[in-house]
Amino acid sequence: MSVPIQRADASEGMSYLDTLPRRAVTVFLPLALIMIVLLFPFYWMVLTAIKPDSQLLDMNHYNPFFVVGPTLAHIDDLLFKSQYPRWLWNTFYVAFSATALSMFASVLAAYAIVRLRFRGANWVGGAIFLAYLVPPSILFIPLASVVVRFGLFNSPLALILTYPTFLIPFSTWLLMGYFKTIPFELEECALMDGASRWQILTGVILPLAVPGLISAGIFSLTLCWNEFVYALTFISSDNNKTAPVALVNAFVDGDVYHWGTLMAGALCGSLPLVILYSFFVEYYVSAMTGAVKE
Amino acid sequence: MTSLAQSPSAKSASVRAPGAAARLMAHRDWLGFWFMLPAALILISLLVYPLGLGVWLSFTNATIGDPGKFVGLDNYSWILGDATFLHSIVFTLAYTLIASSIKFALGLYLALLLNKRLPFKALVRSIILIPFVVPTVLSAIAFWWIFDAQFSIISWSLIKLGLISHNIDFLGDPMLARACVIFANIWRGVPFVAITLLAGLQTVSPSLYEAATIDGATPWQNFRFITYPLLTPIIAVVMTFSVLFTFTDFQLIWVMTRGGPVNSTHLMTTLSYQRAIIGGSLGEGAAISTSMIPFLLAAILFSWFGLQRRKWQQGGQA
Numbered sequence: 001m002s003v004p005i006q007r008a009d010a011s012e013g014m015s016y017l018d019t020l021p022r023r024a025v026t027v028f029l030p031l032a033l034i035m036i037v038l039l040f041p042f043y044w045m046v047l048t049a050i051k052p053d054s055q056l057l058d059m060n061h062y063n064p065f066f067v068v069g070p071t072l073a074h075i076d077d078l079l080f081k082s083q084y085p086r087w088l089w090n091t092f093y094v095a096f097s098a099t100a101l102s103m104f105a106s107v108l109a110a111y112a113i114v115r116l117r118f119r120g121a122n123w124v125g126g127a128i129f130l131a132y133l134v135p136p137s138i139l140f141i142p143l144a145s146v147v148v149r150f151g152l153f154n155s156p157l158a159l160i161l162t163y164p165t166f167l168i169p170f171s172t173w174l175l176m177g178y179f180k181t182i183p184f185e186l187e188e189c190a191l192m193d194g195a196s197r198w199q200i201l202t203g204v205i206l207p208l209a210v211p212g213l214i215s216a217g218i219f220s221l222t223l224c225w226n227e228f229v230y231a232l233t234f235i236s237s238d239n240n241k242t243a244p245v246a247l248v249n250a251f252v253d254g255d256v257y258h259w260g261t262l263m264a265g266a267l268c269g270s271l272p273l274v275i276l277y278s279f280f281v282e283y284y285v286s287a288m289t290g291a292v293k294e
Numbered sequence: 295m296t297s298l299a300q301s302p303s304a305k306s307a308s309v310r311a312p313g314a315a316a317r318l319m320a321h322r323d324w325l326g327f328w329f330m331l332p333a334a335l336i337l338i339s340l341l342v343y344p345l346g347l348g349v350w351l352s353f354t355n356a357t358i359g360d361p362g363k364f365v366g367l368d369n370y371s372w373i374l375g376d377a378t379f380l381h382s383i384v385f386t387l388a389y390t391l392i393a394s395s396i397k398f399a400l401g402l403y404l405a406l407l408l409n410k411r412l413p414f415k416a417l418v419r420s421i422i423l424i425p426f427v428v429p430t431v432l433s434a435i436a437f438w439w440i441f442d443a444q445f446s447i448i449s450w451s452l453i454k455l456g457l458i459s460h461n462i463d464f465l466g467d468p469m470l471a472r473a474c475v476i477f478a479n480i481w482r483g484v485p486f487v488a489i490t491l492l493a494g495l496q497t498v499s500p501s502l503y504e505a506a507t508i509d510g511a512t513p514w515q516n517f518r519f520i521t522y523p524l525l526t527p528i529i530a531v532v533m534t535f536s537v538l539f540t541f542t543d544f545q546l547i548w549v550m551t552r553g554g555p556v557n558s559t560h561l562m563t564t565l566s567y568q569r570a571i572i573g574g575s576l577g578e579g580a581a582i583s584t585s586m587i588p589f590l591l592a593a594i595l596f597s598w599f600g601l602q603r604r605k606w607q608q609g610g611q612a
Contacts, residue, residue, distance in 0.1 A: 027412070030403075031404075031418070034400075034422075034484075035422065037481070038424070038425050038481065041425075041433055041436040041437060041481075042424070042428070044436060045436045048439065057445065059445065064447055064450055065447075102336075104332060105332035105336060106333060108330070108331075109329065109332075109333035112325070112326045116322055116326045118323045118325070118326025121326065124330065128337075130594070131337055133538060134341060135538065135539075135542035137542040137563040138345075138586055138587070139341065139344050139345065139348065140567070140571075141348060141570045141576055141580050142347035142348035142351055143344045145351070145356070145358075145361075145576060146340070146344055148358070148359065161336070164340075168336060197325055222427060226430055228430070228545040229544050229545070232548075232567075244432060247431070247432070248431060248548075248549055257442075259442075259445070262439070263439065265435075266433070266435045266436055267432075270428040270429060270433075273427055273428065273429065274428065277424075278420065281419075281420045285493070288489065288490060289490050
């Protein structure tokens with residue numbers, strides 16, 4: 001064979017057989033089309049956010065696909081004349097607290113299920129997976145009455161305590177996979193040297209599972225930031241709302257929609273996540289695919 | 295190893311666990327209990343209990359702030375006679391079926407494209423995932439604006455191209471509104487399906503295709519007899535998740551249409567929110583949520599059988 005052996009399993013495969021014009025039509029063209037459709041809403045978001053109002057509403061004199069003389073007025077309205085920074089802070093605060101709480105609980109639970117193998121550990125592992133499949137949108141009604149009864153209604157604490165219900169099953173499941181790959185022998189050595197289970201967990205297992213912790217943490221943050229039903233149901237006052245929920249009702253005066261400000265709000269609410277994501281793409285993808293692969 | 299294995303307690307431990315681990319056996323269950331405690335407390339009080347409470351509420355006439363009384367199947371017989379509820383079931387099923395199958399087809403196609411030799415492959419992959427990373431509500435707001443009745447960019451383009459003469463009222467017409475929310479759902483879901491399937495595709499060795507091609511297999515046969523069978527287990531899981539998330543979608547509909555126009559885009563979730571939280575009738579809303587459970591169970595069983603098949607393929611016990 002003319003193909004070197006080591007190439008047989010390289011990712012390129014047989015693609016070298018395709019000619020450039022052929023690939024242009026069968027690969028690049030469809031890919032470009034899909035990417036345009038996937039990214040257009042973001043282009044539109046950015047464009048609207050920096051377009052002066054006059055151009056937004058007059059589509060006959062200006063081509064709406066471009067902007068002449070961009071303005072920061074909408075972003076100024078958003079950041080300095082509305083409660084938006086406060087909403088962003090609420091989102092941030094709730095997301096971080098809920099993630100921290102659920103990471104703590106998941107690390108302990110995943111370690112216990114995978115390594116302590118207490119009686120019924122397999123059964124508990126299965127139950128955790130089932131909990132992962134319970135969607136928030138069928139739980140918010142009974143949870144609303146629980147939250148009211150605990151006196152947590154309209155408090156960020158309600159969100160910090162309820163978000164872990166979908167974060168813990170996910171992160172525990174993901175971390176179980178990571179802990180399984182750490183060799184038993186390391187733990188046995190530590191046990192022989194007289195380390196306690198707690199010391200093993202913090203001194204041996206956790207340092208080795210850092211990629212898994214990052215994956216679970218990043219993905220949990222995104223899930224919190226994205227959460228809507230609970231925040232919509234449990235929070236009533238404007239002051240305590242999270243950015244996604246507040247934005248839906250903000251910047252609408254009767255029939256007048258302040259599209260520029262709304263889009264600026266959507267943009268500023270997405271940016272922190274997109275920046276975080278761009279730094280940790282690999283971890284994010286491994287969290288997403290890891291959660292799906294058992 | 296042999297001398298340690300003589301102690302009776304080591305028998306129950308795994309072969310690899312030496313004496314030190316065996317000594318801990320006595321404490322193991324207790325340790326497990328303490329380690330599980332934080333997770334268990336949260337999940338039992340805020341997931342398992344509410345799940346049961348939801349079923350109970352569906353048999354009561356509870357309202358917000360009033361626990362209500364047991365009313366038997368009244369809520370169910372009321373919603374079964376309610377055309378809006380029946381319509382929401384049909385639309386939820388249609389929404390799930392249409393959006394999931396298109397997401398699967400497009401996602402698989404996109405995954406196959408991404409699995410080819412590409413310049414800037416990693417960059418392209420990360421860009422494609424952005425719609426999934428951005429909070430759904432915020433992209434839904436962008437769609438709300440794109441589908442605006444007066445200033446829609448789509449209407450504008452079509453008018454300029456001379457294809458239509460008036461603005462299209464995307465979210466004001468029932469049929470169009472349904473199509474728009476389904477489109478937005480597909481837009482958001484395709485990257486998830488594509489990237490997870492791509493992870494599966496990358497584990498398929500290219501030498502299989504080379505061998506098949508030498509034997510005279512066409513590209514379609516390559517896909518049908520190599521790619522598809524090897525990808526089946528991961529397709530089963532991805533699609534179960536996709537179906538589950540689509541079926542219980544709430545945000546997209548709530549932001550874009552709030553179930554309107556004339557209740558034509560209500561999913562079961564948005565209808566339950568409207569009845570329970572806005573209307574205040576917790577019992578009726580809970581009955582609507584509870585009627586989703588059989589559908590969810592069907593999806594979970596589907597996933598379970600998918601996973602079983604996977605174990606069997608890996609040579610484990612079925």
